[in-house]
Amino acid sequence: MYNSKIAGIGFYVPENVVTNDDLAEYMDTTDEWIQERTGIKERRFAKKHEESTTSMAVEASKIAIERAGIQKEDIDFIVFATLSPDYYFPGCGVLLQRELGIQKTEIGALDIRNQCSGFIYGLSVADQFIKTGMYKNILLVGAEKHSMGLDFTTEGRGVAVIFGDGAGAVVLQPTDDNDKGVLTTKLHSDGSKAEELALISPGAHGGYFHEDKEEKFGFDVTNTKLGDIFITQKMLDNKFHTPYMNGQAVFKKAVQKFPEVILEALDEVGLKSTDIDLLVPHQANLRISQFVQRMAGLNDEQVFNNIQKYGNTTAASIPIALCEAWEQGKVKEGDLIVLAAFGSGFTWGSALIRW
Ligand code: ACO
Numbered sequence: 001m002y003n004s005k006i007a008g009i010g011f012y013v014p015e016n017v018v019t020n021d022d023l024a025e026y027m028d029t030t031d032e033w034i035q036e037r038t039g040i041k042e043r044r045f046a047k048k049h050e051e052s053t054t055s056m057a058v059e060a061s062k063i064a065i066e067r068a069g070i071q072k073e074d075i076d077f078i079v080f081a082t083l084s085p086d087y088y089f090p091g092c093g094v095l096l097q098r099e100l101g102i103q104k105t106e107i108g109a110l111d112i113r114n115q116c117s118g119f120i121y122g123l124s125v126a127d128q129f130i131k132t133g134m135y136k137n138i139l140l141v142g143a144e145k146h147s148m149g150l151d152f153t154t155e156g157r158g159v160a161v162i163f164g165d166g167a168g169a170v171v172l173q174p175t176d177d178n179d180k181g182v183l184t185t186k187l188h189s190d191g192s193k194a195e196e197l198a199l200i201s202p203g204a205h206g207g208y209f210h211e212d213k214e215e216k217f218g219f220d221v222t223n224t225k226l227g228d229i230f231i232t233q234k235m236l237d238n239k240f241h242t243p244y245m246n247g248q249a250v251f252k253k254a255v256q257k258f259p260e261v262i263l264e265a266l267d268e269v270g271l272k273s274t275d276i277d278l279l280v281p282h283q284a285n286l287r288i289s290q291f292v293q294r295m296a297g298l299n300d301e302q303v304f305n306n307i308q309k310y311g312n313t314t315a316a317s318i319p320i321a322l323c324e325a326w327e328q329g330k331v332k333e334g335d336l337i338v339l340a341a342f343g344s345g346f347t348w349g350s351a352l353i354r355w
Pocket residue numbers: 028029030033034037038116157158159161162197245246247248250251254283284285287288312314342343344
């Protein structure tokens with residue numbers, strides 16, 4: 001069995017910086033409120049019609065491929081994690097293949113739908129393929145274009161201020177050295193809270209039933225005709241096409257599951273939190289990361305945060321943060337790097353990497 005190592009890493013964020021004050025022009029919010037609750041100062045928004053989730057992924061991928069010292073034609077599998085795909089279907093994996101100009105190689109492309117945990121889930125899947133020797137150069141990407149799908153009115157302010165656009169990519173390759181690369185990955189979910197952080201429409205379910213919230217989330221059975229159940233006017237009026245988040249429920253579960261899944265991974269390989277050189281948590285919210293830092297007994301140098309500049313970029317946040325940490329010299333040969341994420345589903349996971 002091989003281990004998977006990150007042979008190349010890259011990220012891309014759009015040029016357009018959107019500050020908290022910029023958002024305050026659209027909704028009733030303040031820079032102070034956003035910074036105090038989330039740590040976010042600014043985020044990037046893609047050019048509305050010129051940049052897409054895939055186009056940002058292409059830019060990040062080109063850097064990762066170059067840094068891996070390979071040609072794009074050497075990529076033998078694509079794994080693409082996003083919750084904001086260009087199309088409802090097909091997924092972004094095939095679009096990335098096409099936009100990279102490697103469709104002639106006819107490699108497989110897999111899309112991962114695990115939201116904030118998407119990169120860790122994708123890493124775990126890719127790791128299994130590398131371990132068995134099936135693939136030798138997997139391109140794993142997390143990319144998001146949230147700016148097209150948020151409610152920028154005061155009604156949507158609890159969610160809209162949190163998210164940003166961007167992409168991160170890695171090239172995974174096998175190594176014979178079993179002490180290097182991905183040491184373990186841990187994946188979990190709890191579907192009982194699926195609708196606490198969700199975007200319901202468009203969907204083939206036609207709305208969803210919730211005992212306590214029937215009025216807001218109940219099915220629209222009136223005035224629908226065959227074919228328009230996918231997204232109805234009532235769903236649009238109820239803003240089912242923008243994300244719903246029960247922020248406090250997410251916060252409570254996240255601060256419990258982040259430390260748990262980090263310790264689970266460390267336990268498995270016989271390491272302790274004192275062995276961690278750098279924790280790169282999913283950039284959900286600075287308050288969550290600070291809480292996790294305290295629970296794991298880590299100092300400021302052991303935790304990397306860049307949510308202040310980019311907001312929460314969901315599946316892209318870990319590869320963007322990991323790449324920025326690496327570019328700043330904070331990820332060195334032999335370091336123990338811990339990745340951890342929690343998000344919609346709920347799903348959560350962790351990965352230990354010996355760099
Ligand atoms: N600006 C100003 N006021 C706001 C804003 C805003 N952007 N958003 C909400 N408010 C108001 C609310 O309307 C409410 O007003 P009211 O008391 O008059 O009704 C008040 O602030 C408090 O609202 P809460 O939702 O209770 O605010 P809370 O203290 O829970 O903070 C937050 C909200 C920041 C989302 C918090 O719950 C949180 O951090 N949750 C974790 C969720 C998270 O990080 N999600 C990230 C995505 S998921 C992931 O990546 C894991």
